[in-house]
Amino acid sequence: MSTPPLAELVARAEALYLDYRLGAVREWKRKTGGLAIGYMPIYVPRELLHAQGVLPVGVMGGREDLEIIKGDAYYQSYICHIPRSTIELGLNGSLDPLDGMLFPAICDVIRNLSGMWQSLFPDKLAHYLDLPQDFDPELGGRFYRHDLERLSASLVERGARPLTSEALARSIELYNAERREVRALYELRRTQPWKLPTHELYLFLRAALVLPVEESTELFRQYRQAVLDDPGRKPLDQARVVLTGSFCEQPPLGLIKTLERAGCSIVDDDFVQVLRFIRSDIPVGDDPLGALVHAFLTDAMASPTRYVDRGRKGAELVQRVRACGAEGLLFCAPSFCDPALLDQPMLVKAVEAEGIAWTAFKYAENSGQFQVIREQAGTFADSIKLWSNA
Amino acid sequence: MSGPAPTPTPEASKDSSQLRQKEMIARHFDRLAAAPETGEKTAYTFVPGNLSELLLSFDVLPVLPEINSLQSAMRGRSADYISLAEKLGHSEDVCTYVKSDIGMLKSGNIGPTGQRLPNPDLLLLSYTGCFTFMKWFELLAQEYQAPVTMLQVPYQADGRITDDMRRYVVDQLRRKVIPTLEQVTGRAYDEDRLRECLALSAQAEDDLVAVLRAARHRPSPIDAYFGAVYYVGPIFSSFRGTRAAVDYYRALREEIEQRMAHGLGPVTPEGEMGAERFRIVVEGPPNWTSFRQFWKMFSDEGAVCVASTYAKVGGMYDLGFRHDPQRPLESLAEYCLGCYTNLSLPTRIDLIVRYLEEYEADGFLINSVKSCNSFSAGQLHILREVEARSGRPGGFIESDLVDPRYFSAANIKNRLESYFQMLQQKSRNPNPVAAS
Numbered sequence: 001m002s003t004p005p006l007a008e009l010v011a012r013a014e015a016l017y018l019d020y021r022l023g024a025v026r027e028w029k030r031k032t033g034g035l036a037i038g039y040m041p042i043y044v045p046r047e048l049l050h051a052q053g054v055l056p057v058g059v060m061g062g063r064e065d066l067e068i069i070k071g072d073a074y075y076q077s078y079i080c081h082i083p084r085s086t087i088e089l090g091l092n093g094s095l096d097p098l099d100g101m102l103f104p105a106i107c108d109v110i111r112n113l114s115g116m117w118q119s120l121f122p123d124k125l126a127h128y129l130d131l132p133q134d135f136d137p138e139l140g141g142r143f144y145r146h147d148l149e150r151l152s153a154s155l156v157e158r159g160a161r162p163l164t165s166e167a168l169a170r171s172i173e174l175y176n177a178e179r180r181e182v183r184a185l186y187e188l189r190r191t192q193p194w195k196l197p198t199h200e201l202y203l204f205l206r207a208a209l210v211l212p213v214e215e216s217t218e219l220f221r222q223y224r225q226a227v228l229d230d231p232g233r234k235p236l237d238q239a240r241v242v243l244t245g246s247f248c249e250q251p252p253l254g255l256i257k258t259l260e261r262a263g264c265s266i267v268d269d270d271f272v273q274v275l276r277f278i279r280s281d282i283p284v285g286d287d288p289l290g291a292l293v294h295a296f297l298t299d300a301m302a303s304p305t306r307y308v309d310r311g312r313k314g315a316e317l318v319q320r321v322r323a324c325g326a327e328g329l330l331f332c333a334p335s336f337c338d339p340a341l342l343d344q345p346m347l348v349k350a351v352e353a354e355g356i357a358w359t360a361f362k363y364a365e366n367s368g369q370f371q372v373i374r375e376q377a378g379t380f381a382d383s384i385k386l387w388s389n390a
Numbered sequence: 391m392s393g394p395a396p397t398p399t400p401e402a403s404k405d406s407s408q409l410r411q412k413e414m415i416a417r418h419f420d421r422l423a424a425a426p427e428t429g430e431k432t433a434y435t436f437v438p439g440n441l442s443e444l445l446l447s448f449d450v451l452p453v454l455p456e457i458n459s460l461q462s463a464m465r466g467r468s469a470d471y472i473s474l475a476e477k478l479g480h481s482e483d484v485c486t487y488v489k490s491d492i493g494m495l496k497s498g499n500i501g502p503t504g505q506r507l508p509n510p511d512l513l514l515l516s517y518t519g520c521f522t523f524m525k526w527f528e529l530l531a532q533e534y535q536a537p538v539t540m541l542q543v544p545y546q547a548d549g550r551i552t553d554d555m556r557r558y559v560v561d562q563l564r565r566k567v568i569p570t571l572e573q574v575t576g577r578a579y580d581e582d583r584l585r586e587c588l589a590l591s592a593q594a595e596d597d598l599v600a601v602l603r604a605a606r607h608r609p610s611p612i613d614a615y616f617g618a619v620y621y622v623g624p625i626f627s628s629f630r631g632t633r634a635a636v637d638y639y640r641a642l643r644e645e646i647e648q649r650m651a652h653g654l655g656p657v658t659p660e661g662e663m664g665a666e667r668f669r670i671v672v673e674g675p676p677n678w679t680s681f682r683q684f685w686k687m688f689s690d691e692g693a694v695c696v697a698s699t700y701a702k703v704g705g706m707y708d709l710g711f712r713h714d715p716q717r718p719l720e721s722l723a724e725y726c727l728g729c730y731t732n733l734s735l736p737t738r739i740d741l742i743v744r745y746l747e748e749y750e751a752d753g754f755l756i757n758s759v760k761s762c763n764s765f766s767a768g769q770l771h772i773l774r775e776v777e778a779r780s781g782r783p784g785g786f787i788e789s790d791l792v793d794p795r796y797f798s799a800a801n802i803k804n805r806l807e808s809y810f811q812m813l814q815q816k817s818r819n820p821n822p823v824a825a826s
């Protein structure tokens with residue numbers, strides 16, 4: 001199969017990223033007549049929805065170009081931005097093609113948003129996905145499995161087909177394939193970051209959120225092939241950094257570009273984690289639902305939204321920095337983000353113990369001015385290039 | 391040059407139940423301070439979803455970090471503690487209870503009675519109704535060598551407790567929490583002892599509910615927000631399941647019933663309150679740094695809080711829940727699941743509307759605190775929905791739990807006065823459209 005030109009692929013990804021009104025989802029529904037269910041960031045088991053013929057659709061809030069007219073009236077100034085843009089998109093009709101929303105247990109703001117959704121959109125499904133913080137299969141695992149069965153039953157009530165083991169096994173394989181493609185892209189960026197600027201990769205991550213998995217996997221494959229085939233991309237003398245903290249409310253694209261222009265080559269990040277939250281292929285076995293649960297319990301990324309008792313806090317972040325040969329770490333969290341900002345002192349402690357250079361700043365998804373961050377990131381990158389031992 | 395001598399703040403008026411409670415709390419902190427010598431075991435844990443009876447059955451003394459933070463605020467210490475935590479890298483955006491606690495810990499861990507708090511033998515994370523609790527104990531786990539055990543309490547997203555939720559909590563109690571307590575204390579789990587404690591809890595809960603329901607009377611003999619902070623103190627903290635709590639709540643109930651019989655209103659820190667002009671339901675925690683000043687803004691206007699959601703963060707007893715010695719672990723699970731901040735927004739809206747009707751309130755006020763997203767996220771939606779459903783006016787003010795930088799007295803007073811003026815106008819002319 002021939003690969004479309006890189007510029008064409010990027011243009012398609014960007015169009016999908018920019019389309020608040022979810023044209024691709026509307027088109028999919030028109031063709032299939034299926035249900036589309038939105039989900040908030042970090043992690044939901046998309047395989048289960050897919051197995052029931054439902055299109056999972058990632059909802060990541062807004063950008064700087066979304067005028068918040070109604071959403072601000074629902075939130076005080078000291079609450080992060082993503083719930084107000086999500087409410088705005090719900091109230092202005094952008095999310096009309098969605099038959100419901102899943103609210104994974106991220107924090108109290110998203111938790112309470114699930115209740116607002118029940119109230120504001122009573123005809124739509126609003127499911128709070130109470131992800132377990134106990135990772136014992138007999139405790140948290142059993143509770144989580146029951147929650148997934150309840151979700152599955154709710155989807156059937158709304159017209160989805162019943163869940164079968166065969167269908168779920170097929171869906172898991174399809175998402176395994178997508179995870180492999182995403183891992184391959186991240187690996188390519190790790191080894192040849194100039195081939196894969198993050199502001200471009202990011203468009204594909206976002207585009208995948210509104211596509212059926214079969215299409216997103218193919219889009220990722222084509223993108224990787226296109227960048228490998230592109231002879232024009234040459235190595236740059238930039239500081240290799242890991243970016244952490246941007247797992248829920250996403251930074252504006254302009255901020256990612258700013259960091260790159262300031263001399264930071266992002267070689268690992270927390271963006272759009274749903275695509276990588278389960279780190280490996282999920283072995284299907286005889287009990288696909290059990291496999292899905294087991295993967296969440298045992299093979300999920302370390303996240304500020306997951307409980308860590310002692311000893312291991314920050315260990316995975318240190319390991320990520322080491323594994324990708326990064327020279328520094330950017331704490332890049334949204335303002336008023338409880339999980340990221342409460343975690344940060346513990347992570348700082350862990351990385352400082354390892355002598356890893358870091359800097360920190362905050363953003364909102366609608367930030368439009370990056371001059372201060374540019375100067376900070378530029379100074380950080382310069383300091384790494386000038387004085388780092390790496 | 392020396393200025394005029396500062397006017398001393400007059401001693402706050404206290405009724406006899408408050409004095410009794412003060413003694414109980416002082417004794418508890420004495421035991422905590424002496425724990426390193428006496429060998430009594432201590433567990434740090436949280437108010438919502440606390441397992442007081444289970445701890446008591448193992449003779450473990452609870453230490454409640456959020457109570458320490460609010461006490462630090464009332465003693466004027468929290469600003470320094472928060473400042474210290476922020477210097478240590480804690481964000482200005484996050485919960486000030488956490489920062490006050492961290493600052494207190496880094497300043498020698500001196501508790502509200504001026505005595506040093508013991509290091510914990512156990513960090514018992516009751517993860518109920520507040521995401522920040524989890525992060526808070528991850529932070530504390532880095533400071534202490536004590537084991538950590540976590541009890542995840544599922545969120546009542548659909549407004550009900552399911553069998554799966556109850557079973558999940560009970561199974562965690564059986565398989566994680568109780569074995570850890572056995573390990574820490576060297577004692578075997580004694581279910582009979584737990585049942586005895588639960589039976590005492592239920593007695594105290596009956597009397598607390600009678601006290602809170604006294605606010606249905608006109609005039610209300612209690613303030614169910616500011617005053618209730620004192621009333622719920624023992625049962626929300628270290629005394630649920632004790633004989634001392636039973637005696638306290640019996641005495642408190644008698645005291646309140648006497649006030650009611652004599653047609654008296656609440657006792658405020660400034661003394662007996664004047665005539666009751668407005669009956670208010672309040673949503674959200676109080677501000678602790680200016681607690682007395684905040685209360686005075688209400689009492690000066692003759693505004694009595696007849697019901698509050700804050701008084702339910704440690705248990706929804708007024709809706710009928712009682713600890714049940716016949717079902718010890720199931721009952722503890724239902725208690726944890728039922729705390730106010732573990733309820734969905736639609737359930738919270740229903741509750742406030744119900745309070746407005748049952749307590750014949752003139753309106754409701756939301757004190758939205760910057761620190762607590764569990765309470766605050768969605769409160770503007772609650773405001774709209776409750777107004778629409780009840781037809782009664784809502785007011786909205788903003789402050790913080792323990793950070794004095796976020797208590798703007800003039801602004802809050804101004805808003806409250808405007809709100810009470812509106813209530814006054816509405817009472818004179820309840821149906822302006824028809825009148826015109």
